[in-house]
């Protein structure tokens with residue numbers, strides 16, 4: 386907000402310079418200020434992998450899995466301009482812009498045997514292809530060395546300089562690249578004792594966030610404001626929710642018109658870097674997609690702009706993501722990207738939240754005879770812990786999940802059962818809060834006026850702060866669900882405000898609206 390405004394003010398009408406491959410000093414700039422960026426040209430990936438991945442992306446589009454997210458940016462609801470879907474390790478989630486995405490599990494070799502039937506064979510095959518790409522990236526990133534990076538950089542310049550050259554020239558470079566990418570070859574140049582500078586520890590990418598956008602279908606794309614790089618598909622940002630210093634690997638696929646055909650090697654007319662490039666027959670080339678990079682909060686270092694051909698990959702290594710921002714500049718063709726990440730999942734997996742629920746429910750005792758419930762302890766610290774878990778499961782899981790409508794159950798039922806179970810646990814926690822409240826109010830009656838017991842005050846305060854938090858967050862989710870943007874969604878994608886129940890629902894221990902209860906507990910504390 387403020388920092389950004391100040392930067393734009395300082396800049397006035399001027400633009401900061403940036404360099405692309407055709408500019409003098411591009412390579413030096415890359416080496417000096419963007420050394421964490423690595424480009425892997427399409428030709429250094431196995432051809433079958435390209436074919437499977439590209440077919441998978443088209444399948445996911447055909448099935449309608451890619452959807453725009455209704456995220457929150459500075460307290461405002463906005464749709465992302467790209468459509469997305471998350472794939473990843475079973476039970477993993479990825480949180481960005483106040484939105485938790487739930488991964489469709491990629492069906493790797495080992496999970497296949499467990500006979501899961503959560504999605505149809507076509508979708509399963511697509512997920513598996515992206516898992517294979519993920520495995521390729523895990524290995525490739527861990528093998529990257531300074532030498533490789535420089536070799537790759539040299540090629541960018543080389544290829545740009547010879548852009549007007551014929552196919553034969555490109556063919557020869559392809560074979561050069563595949564030699565370089567052989568494991569044995571690169572191992573021999575590396576001493577085991579001293580990993581070269583810039584060496585990245587082996588990365589285990591646990592999710593990939595897929596992006597898709599067809600610029601032709603977008604009525605308005607923002608202009609890149611600082612450098613004048615052109616129309617942005619994704620504005621300047623750091624990737625959120627990652628293990629610090631972990632790499633990000635991106636596969637870029639721009640699909641040119643003949644659909645379904647595997648085009649991992651860009652044809653001649655697809656290699657241009659911008660509209661300015663003209664090819665032989667007088668037909669103007671299509672503008673390519675580009676990635677923009679800038680040093681965060683710096684208006685002196687020139688920006689870097691890197692055109693991507695279909696099938697190209699890039700890595701953001703080391704701390705590039707934290708020291709720099711990146712944006713995606715739209716080309717003419719529709720484009721997919723698969724962005725592989727090491728998500729920070731300490732509080733973001735299904736097993737994590739399930740075990741949290743178990744912790745809370747330890748404090749709830751069910752009488753085996755009557756089935757009636759009671760609390761095991763009333764210690765404020767324990768109760769606070771339980772109420773926090775209650776809020777966590779409600780707002781970080783249930784409401785996040787249902788806010789995204791039926792989108793998960795439509796394609797893949799993997800999350801359905803776990804979500805039902807989490808909701809059952811949550812409902813037991815509603816019972817716990819009800820019992821806790823009853824205790825706080827009952828002891829009130831037993832005590833003499835004017836004498837407020839310390840422990841009761843503690844209990845009431847603990848309860849009150851959890852209830853206020855819950856009340857406010859329920860309101861925020863109600864607002865998000867009923868926003869004018871949410872109304873524009875078709876029924877199957879529309880946000881669902883769940884859990885929600887009416888005032889006279891006999892199955893629920895407490896009302897949805899907590900205003901009355903909050904008032905009661907507050908007035909009890911004021912005595």
Ligand SMILES: O=C(O)CCC(=O)C(=O)O
Nearest residue numbers: 596619624635713722724
């Ligand atoms: O599409 C890309 O190349 C990267 C998109 C991106 O920056 C993101 O999804 O965070």
Ligand SMILES: [Fe+2]
Nearest residue numbers: 622623624711
């Ligand atoms: Fe990003």
